[in-house]
Structures are given as structure tokens and as C-alpha cells.
Amino acid sequence: MSEATAVKIVIGHRLGKGQSVADGVRAAGAEPVLIPGPGADMKVGDVMQAEGAALGISFCGSGGAGAVTAKAKYGHDIEFGMRSAQAGVTAVQQGRTVLGFGFLDSEELGYAVATALLAKLGTGGSGDGAGSARTGESA
Amino acid sequence: MTRRTARTTAGDGTGGPAGGGEGPLTERVAEAVADSSEPVTDTDRADLAELLPLIRRHAAQQGLVLDEERQLAVAVHALAFVRRVRHGERLDPLADELYAEVPGALLTAARQLVDAYCTPRGHTAPDSEVLLLALHFAVARHTGSGARPGDTETTRGAQA
Known part of the structure; x- marks a missing residue:
């Protein structure tokens, strides 16, 4: 089952959004874990830890x-204050594991970042449907 | 060219949960973003030394005592904010419905805080800046990370 080896990307949005990013992550072949509710950006590190995620995206x-x-809590290598998908791709290529963006809930961003991560991990992307849609309720 | 290691005493007085007691908050922020592409500069430190006390006063007026995690989050927001003001950068407008998610009193108070910092600099911050700052305090109050003094238990409804 591919699910056992799915690369997880946690998404937390200050306003409880992020569905479009999650769609892009899924389209690229990774598994999005979308944290529900307001203030979700502050839980990205916790949910990454709980899920064993490879990357976190905070908005x-x-x-x-x-x-x-x-x-501060988990020692992740971060980049922050980003305003574009390309900045996120660069950060992933540099080995950052948590990415901080302004409000950019776009499928393009999720797809680009996930694709870059999969390339970096050497796992490639299998395209639409590889990851199951979930929320990070377990955190 | 940014300077990664130059340190000055910010004197922001926002170090501890009650506004004092541990290391300067500015240096915690500097350490946290030291390896990013935009580490804290001396100019950032000077600006934060002016803004963070305003924020602490604002929190106190709202009856909030921010925990360490929320202090750091607000301070990181403050870092980005002072940079935007310095560069004359304006955030895009936010959807109207977002404003309805924050109590009007918090928005009004946040506007006063933002103006207190921006007006002397000849800058008028857009409403989006006000909302984003107010959201920090709204989330702190909602999650219990910004307890009101005397509270025995705070609402944690949105906390995972």
C-alpha cells in the first residue's frame, strides 16, 4: 500500500483555511495533513511530530x-516571511523543514512545494490521488 | 548585508510571562530566525525595542498575560511588521468577513497600537495590519495562551 510510505506535509493556517494548498499537495503525490480551526499555524510543529511529517507549511x-x-519547540530548520511558491521551493531545496508564508492559500503553492520536497527526497510524485485527505485532529 | 551576530540590549521588557524575568524577547526572536534568509539586524532590534513595549502595554490593557509561546509568536509578527513599515510595504487587503471574526474592541485597540508605532514614522498602516495583529490577541484569548490575570481556567475550544 502506498499509504504506508506517503510523504506527509502538515498545513496550518491562522484562519483555519488551507484547503487549496492541501489540494495542491495531494495533486503532487504527497499526503496533506490539514490542521482544522483558527490558530492552526501555531500547531504545525506539534502535528508534524505526531504525524511524522516531512514538512510543515504555516500560514x-x-x-x-x-x-x-x-x-523553538522541535528544532526545525525554518524559512519564514515568504510570499511566493518559488520562495517555498527554494527553501525546500535548501533543506528547510517548516515553511512560513503569508496568506497564500493556493493550489499552485501546495503543488510546487510538494513536488520540490518529493524530488529532494527522491520519491517522485505519483500525481492526483496519492495522498488521502485528512485533518490533523490527532494533534 | 544583514548582520547575524551583532547584539544590543533591546530593553523591551517583554521577556517573561508577566512582562519580565527572562532573557530579552528580541534575542529569542533573533536566535529563532538566525539561520533564515533574513536574520535580525541592529535596525530590527532598534525598531523592536520601540514596538514590543507598546505591545506589552496593549496586552496588559486587554488583560492578557501572554505565555512564552505566544510572546514569541507576537514578536516574530512584530519583526515582520517593523520591516514592512520601514520599507513602506503594504499588505494586501483581507476579506471583509475576516474582520467579523475579531471583536470590535480588539480591532479598535489594535488600531491604536499600530498607529502609536506608525504615526511618528509618517506611515499609515492598512486595516489588514490591524486585523493581523488583533488576531494574535484574539487567538491568545481563545486558546488560553493569553490568560487574563485571575483566570483559573481559560477557554481552549480551538486548541488541538
């Missing part, structure tokens, strides 16, 4: 709070 106005919290 808030300034693009930093959730990422910095994940670093």
Missing part, C-alpha cells in the same frame, strides 16, 4: 509565527 499574516514556534 499567517506575517508568515513567521508558526514556523518559529515549530523551531
